[in-house]
Amino acid sequence: MKWLEANLVVLFWAVIFGEVIGYIVGALKQVTYDYTTIGVTMAVVAVIAVNGIMLLGRSDVKSSEDN
Helix, strand or coil: CHHHHHHHHHHHHHHHHHHHHHHHHHHHHCCCCCHHHHHHHHHHHHHHHHHHHHHHHHHHHHHHHHC
């Protein structure tokens, strides 16, 4: 359950930060800003990054415990 809660928090904040950064960059570059594309992209990238970092950290802990 802890894994699910952590991923929901990551999804929430990734979408919020993605929307803010996307809006600022869109305004600076004067391009069309698409809310759904930015939100979905940031959510997917954040979940992959956080779970990848967590998996890499676990493998380090297991290898140090084996020695």
